[in-house]
Amino acid sequence: MPSPLTTHRRRRPLERPSPPHHRIVLLFDLDAFYAQTERVRLGLELDASVALLQWNSVLAVTYPAREYGIKRGDSWEAVASKSKHKCIAIHLPILPMRENDSRIVNNDDSKVAEDEEEQDENDSEGKDISFETSNTDREAFDKEFRLSKEEREQIFKNENGVQRYHHQGKASLERYRLASRVIFTNVLDSLKRRVGKGFILEKASIDEFYLDITEYCYGDVEGKCDNDDDVDVRKTKLVGGNGKEWGETELDMNDADDLEVALWRACQLSACIRNDIWKNLGLTMSAGISTNKMMSKLTASFGKPNGQAVLHPKNFGKLMSETKVRKVRNFGGKLGKRVLDVLHTNSASEQSLEDFSSNATMGDLAQVPLTVLQQAFSSETAQFVFQACQGIDNEMVKETSGALVKSITAFKSFTANKNHDEVLAWLKLLAKEIAERVAQDAARNHRYPKTCTLNYTYYTTADGRRPQDRMSARTQRQSRSYRLVFPADRMSIVAQSESLVEQAMTKLAPILKEHPLRGVGLAASNFESRGQPPEGNASIESFFSVETAINMTQGDFRHKSNNNSSALPNNKRQRINSAPFEAQVPHTNESKEVPWNFPDTTPTVIDTDLELAKKLQASYDRENYVFSKLNSRGEGMPRRERKRRQSKSTRFSRSDSGKSLFTLGPFRQSFLQLILV
Structure with missing residues (x-):
């Protein structure tokens, strides 16, 4: 078998198999992403035990910490007792409820969570420009994660084992969003350098990326992995291969079929990309390699942590016979619940639905005829379920041009509350966060939201009355939403926040008279692209696209338009x-x-x-x-x-x-x- 690191400029082109196994799809999954991000920020070794908590519940655990039995949902006390105080416990960054509150030690160095000093309302040099467009994500990442030894020691001293409480503020994930964007950019840059073209990269979530490299794997252009001496693709685990690694098999690349060779090439590239992320950012990723999204996601779990696994279509049946229905992509929600109900109805099992559902596999589902599924679901859904239990997934990998999100959301849950002032305080905090994150996004991606959705939750009984006990069987969780207008981009962040709060409280004031709220949230969405601002003065043609309106309110002379063109520099517009x-x-x-x-x-x-x-x-x-x-x-x-x-x-x-x-x-x-x- 030839060395996996031997590369050539040209290689033998391969013949693609017929559908449904004609694609090569990878899933990159960051290992214990939130906890691992804190490990890198604190400069800890790869084998460090780290638990990240939100309030009194573990959110993420590194793999070394799991050896102590620590799991998601554990309390601070459980983390300390299980590890005998050997596990590092860090709380999520929080946005303080009250600015300059001496009781809060803010553990987020990013601008999003900093306490801002009080400034005069007319000071346009302050909060209006708190996000400078020159600060790239990489620069922000270096400032947040590339700290000196002294800085890391001080942060560790201030944060390790320090518990936070609900009333102090709102948890912030901005640090991890920043890390996710930088990782995505690094993966993209690595692919461009090694492959050039012939790939599709999709950001599936904050810590997962799908990659379609069908064109690369079946093409005749060799990738650039020849200088990665510390990468050995033969350590890739073979799913369905009785726990063996690829290097332990007798596969002869000269006699292998084209699909096996294509999967081999995918494993080689995957190992190189993972190695690039480790060298550049100090983060580890696991990878799953197969022929569609669903199977590559299932395969990735066999490569964890910090490894990779490959699944050949000939082993689909064996894997599906061992995989629980609720563990499969797209079967964890309402569809999975309905499928299990149908499966239970058509089985001879005497178990309760709950017990049956906990043990039912995709192999069991494969025994249900298509005609039975068509009676329970629409024709399209029935076909999807029937193919899924055979390991077939026709969903394409969709290119993500950048680490863009469809909405920017901030939500806060709290105990039942009808106090107008307290709800107002939470809304101010949420509005400020949304306005700042939108400003960051606008500077980075040249787009701006047109709408903002107000979400709120409360509990009622079946007859609509206020419940005495939220955990009562007759208690129902109610969620409602209203659409608000997102303030104009020319307004300051302070003015945008005030506008959002005013709109939201207008909607919530009548609700507070009837029901105590359990949570409120804001979500900016419906983004529209904005071109790069022109340098210097705008040409006369730019005037014609402007629909001018002047608000003639006392003390307020503002111009609003449907584009961002102006003959005035930004600083002069702010002064005006x-x-x-x-x-x-x-x-x-x-x-x-x-x-x-x-x-x-x-x-x-x-x-x-x-x-x-x-x-x-x-x-x-x-x-x-x-x-x-x-x-x-x-x-x-x-x-x-x-x-x-x-x-x-x-x-x-x-x-x-x-x-x-x-x-x-x-x-x-x-x-x-x-x-x-």
Whole structure:
């Protein structure tokens, strides 16, 4: 058998088998992701025992810690007693309920969870720009995880064994989202370097990635794995091979069928990618290699921890006969429950449904005829279930262009609460987190949400009344949601948070009078792409796509548009938006100083574009009217001055009505540009 590390620029192309086994699909699964991330942050060895907790429940456990019998759901006391205080116990980062609360030791160094200092409402240099676009994910990752020895020792001292409580704040997963994005980017970069093209990478969850390398495995282009001397693909476990590793078999690559050779190539590339992640980030991944998503996910469990396993279609039947129904992808929820009900009904078992469900396998399900499944399910669902129990999954790997999420969500559960002020405090915390995460996402991915969904939960009895005991058999959990408008991206983070809170409390106030809430959440969604902001001044063509609206509320002069183009630099726009109302309206009389420096040149006009000129003229007439009304508004100023301005504004409107924009002087042209954008 040739060495697995021998590579060539060109190799023998392979013939693809017929469906359904014509694809090569991998699943990369981070080992104990949350706990492992903390191990890397604290600079601990690979064999360190680490448990990550949320409140009084273990969320994730490294594999060395599992040897003590520690499992998910254990309490702080259980972790300490089982390991005899040898297991490191770290709590999730939390967003503090009250800023500058001395009782809380914030264990999240990321900007998301930092206590922000109180600042003046008009200070646009503060919270408005708390997320700088120059800070890439990798830079943030290095700041969070590449700490000095002294810093890590101090963090370990402050966090190990320190318990947190519900009332202190909300758990934050931003540290782990950041790590997930960096891992995804590293996997993608490694694939591009080694394969070039011929792969599809999908982010399935925060710690799982699907990879379709069918084109690479069956093609004639050799990958770049020849310099990985510490990678040995022969350690890959063979599922269905009686516990053997690939190197222990008598497989002759010259006599192997094309599917076996393709799987071998996939194992080789998988080992190289996993090794890259270990070298670059210090994180371990397990991998499952097979011919579809469902089987590669099942296979990955045989490679854990820090290993990989491969499954040939000829061994599908054996694996499915040993696999519990609820352990299979897509069978863990409502579909799995219904399938087990049908299986139990059509079996001769005298066990209860609960006992039967805990032992039923996909092999048992394979004995149910398709006609029986079609009576219980739709034709499409019945076909899916029938094929799944044979190891067939036709779902394609879908390319993820970046580590994008469909929604940005923050939720907080708490004890039953009807107190308006306390619910308001939680909403402020959630809104602030959402606004900050959206700002990060917008800077990174150039997109912005249009909507925000308010979610809340409460408990009632079957007759709709307030329950006396939440655990009563007659208690029902109720979940409701309302759609809110996500604030404009030009607003500061503080203003966005206040807008979300105001909208949410308007919806929740009537609910609080009837039911105590058990939890509230906000979810930003319905993203739309935004182009890169233009450098320098925008061209005149950019004005035509802007639908201008001015909110003429006291002390508020804001421009809103459907794009992010502006002739003003960001810092100047921020100064303008934060200025007092009167300072934002330029005065043309000589006794007043114009607060902005306008360009001396006028915009270039395309004489032949009559249609665009008409649109611009219409916009000018409309803005001229709004401007006159804005000038005439003046609550708070002397009556005589207000009348004088009204008279002047009327003369301005009449004198300029019907005139072409291009006959105006440079000052008014420049000002029109400003209010149009």
